[in-house]
Amino acid sequence: MQMPAPIRAPTFLSKRRFFEQKLADLQKCTDLNQLKQIHALIYKSNLHEDPFVAPKLISALSLCRKMELAVNVFDQVQSPNAHLCNTLIRAHIRNSEPGKAFEVFCEMRWSGILPDNYTYLFLLKACSGLKSVKMIHAHLEKYNFYSDLFVPNSLIDAYSKCGLMGVREAKMVFDVMEERDLVTYNSMISGLVKAGELKEAKKLFDEMPQKDRVSWNTILDGYVKSGDMVSAFELFEKMPSRDVVSWSTVIFGYAKTGDVEMAKVLFDNMPVKNLVTWTIMISGYAEKGLAREAIGLYGQMEKTKLQPDDGTFVSILSASAESGLLGLGKKVHRSITKSRPKCCTVVSNALIDMYCKCGSLNRAWSVFNEMESKDLVSWNAMIHGLAIHGHGQKALHLFNRMKREGFAPDKVTFIGVLSACSHAGLVKDGIRYFYSMESDYRIAPEIEHYGCVIDLLGRGGRLSEAFRVLHDMPFEPNVVIWGSLLGACRMHNDAKLAEEVLDQLVKLVPTDAGNFSMLSNIYAAAGDWGSVANARLRMRNTAGERPSGASSIELNDEFHEFKVMDTTHPKSDKIYEAIDGLNQHLRKIAYVPSLVV
DNA sequence: CTAGGGTTAG
Structure with a gap:
């Protein structure tokens, strides 16, 4: 390996200018070795407190994921100004630590440093819920920080990411703005699209004084996400110009609605592809279970200059998991191992999920054990994987180990725990865990948890209790729950209850002939051939076809x-x-x- | 230093 040439600060240039330039270059391409040298030289020259050098050093360190060093630089500055605080706030956001970003903000106010426009821009990016955006909004109103359009535009964007309630707030900000620019409109349209208010988004799009490609692409995305590929393609053809995002969006739409052939035609004919385009097409094939095509295309991508990133890996692994494509998942795993020495938590989690869903628990287990730092998702994925493959006891052991290692379970954890009990026949334990959710962990059970308990009781033959839970729960039972109860009736040959369950299922999905087939099987097991004939007649009369098994x-x-x-x-x-x-x-x-x- | 496409656990 060739070491980079040692860096020497030239004497003819002021040292500060020299370091500023070097650090600016490093922002473009992060090189840890060079950064370490510069870091040392800056300290030697006693410039680490310089108001122009320190922010750039923090920024460069954060890009190399060296947050301890970045915080260290910050702490050494005697009297930090707003600019320096902003840099640290942004550094934390870059390293997905929004909580730490808010801590810096609090310290800043504590020590009397006045926040500026940039402070709020960055904080709005760190918000992950309506509450935090509202808090920032209140600050902005109090100190009237609306000197430029950047702040209100970012506010609309932040509100737009908070669901339906957020969009309402975004609209209110939008409505009172006296001056708006292209970004104002684009952010508002994007918010409406995310909330599913496509009509209103389109109205704003038609009204806006001028549009750019982002405006067109946002509306295009709206049609695609709502599954309306007819309107999407119409718009795509009408667009004044198309870029790689426009093409990728349409390809994504066709792949998601199941028309991978159309997606591939566009993929082959588009002028320029990037990493996202390849990811969409490969995941599209994988989601449809077309392993050969997905693997082939993955190989082709590897021949290009494009280096797959974490997003690519996670997306393709998730598609492999959904279709159970172990071969593709293993190929992606090999290329991850080849491309980086340590794989990050998100990607490892996707690997665990993929191996579990493909039935390879051993491989999932070894990824899990070799992880550098596990998060809640890692534990949840592994517990759930063990649970649904019949290792109920092992799943519960892992659940206990997780608590010992200081992780607090969340609602997803309990889906795994309850499934573990259900599949291992641990009815009593399951009920105990269900009650402990609220009493010990303050987690309100959702419909999925009730579904697990109903399944647990049903499999255990306690059908009347299962039925009672179903009636007493604060949710309307869905197809999954009725279906699981019908399965329990089949398992324990309860024809009378099955009739009742079936009536409910017919109301929800009148075209599913498979449910009558289940009923007919229950009567057959009881030898009641007259009822079998009747059930089969009703099965024939359903409008839908019974999909042939494969x-x-x-x-x-x-x-x-x-x-x-x-x-x-x-x-x-x-x-x-x-x-x-x-x-x-x-x-x-x-x-x-x-x-x- | 504000906006657009692919992303993990049910």
Whole structure:
């Protein structure tokens, strides 16, 4: 490895100017080795308190993720000014520590340093909820910080990220503004689009005095996110000019609505692709389960100069997880290991989730154990993975270890814990954990938690109790819950309750013939053939079709797909022979597979 | 130093 040439401060230039220039260069390309040298030289020259050098040093350090050093530089300055505080605030935001950014703000006010426009710009970026934006808004009103459009524009943007209530506030700010620019309109339109108020967004778009590509792309994104690809494509064709974002947005839309062929046609014909474009297309293939195409395209991307980033890895891993594409997930894992010595928490979490969903618990476990710093998501993903693969006890052990290591469980943790109890048949423990959510952790159970408890009771054969929980809970039961109860009726052959459940399911999804098939199976198990015939008649009369079952498996990077009664596979004779053998074996140990009618 | 596209646990 070649070491960079040592840096010497020339004597003919003022040292301050020299360091300023060097640090400015470092902002463009972060080089830790060079930065360390400059850091040392600055201290040697006693310039680390210089009001022009110190902010740039903090900024450069934060880009290299050396936050302890950045804070250290800040602490050594005797009397910091607003500019220096702003730099540290932004440094914390860059390293996804919005809480620390707010701490700096508090200290600043404590020591009497007056915040300026920039302070509020950065803080608005750090806000992650309506409350914090409102707090900043109050400050702005009190000290009247509206000398330029940057502050109100950022305020609209921050409010727009806070859901429906936030958009209302954003509109109020927008309405009272006497002067607006392009960014004002674009931020407001983006907020309306995010809130799903597409009509109002379009109205504003039509009204605005001038539009740029961001305006067009924002509306385009609105149509895409609402699934209206007809309007999206119409707009795409009408646009005065298209850039890589416009193309990527439309490709994303087609991929998400399932038309990957159309997405690929646009992908192949667009002038310039970037990392996001490739990510969208590869994830699109993966989400549809098209492993060969996704892997092929991933290989093609690796041949370009583009270096996949964390966003690319997370997106493709999540798509692999959804479709159970272990081969693709492993390929991405290999390229992560090749490209960086240590993988960050978010990417490791995505790996754990992918391996769990693809059934490779061993690999998930080793990623989990080798992580440098785990967060709540890591624990939740691993607990849930163990739970749904039948390792209920191990999942609960991990839950206890997580608490011992100082992590407070959240609502997602309890989904995993309750599933663990449900799958391991630990009915009593499950109920105990459910009650402890509120009493010990102050977490209000949501409909998913009730769903877990109903599933837990149903599987345990306590059907009437499950039914009572369903009636007493503060939510309207959804398809998932009724479905789980129907499954429990099948498991314990309760035809009477199944009829009741089915009536509810028909109201919610009248076209799902599969539910009648389940009912028919319950009657068949009881030998009530008249009711079987009746259920089958009702099944035929449903409007919808019963989707034909299919499954697939990856073996040595080959992809094999099977449909019902499929005989197209070259080894299908052998496969059916093996299935018969398995069935006979299962019957011997007293398990009767459900009758497929 | 303000705005747009891909992102983890149910």
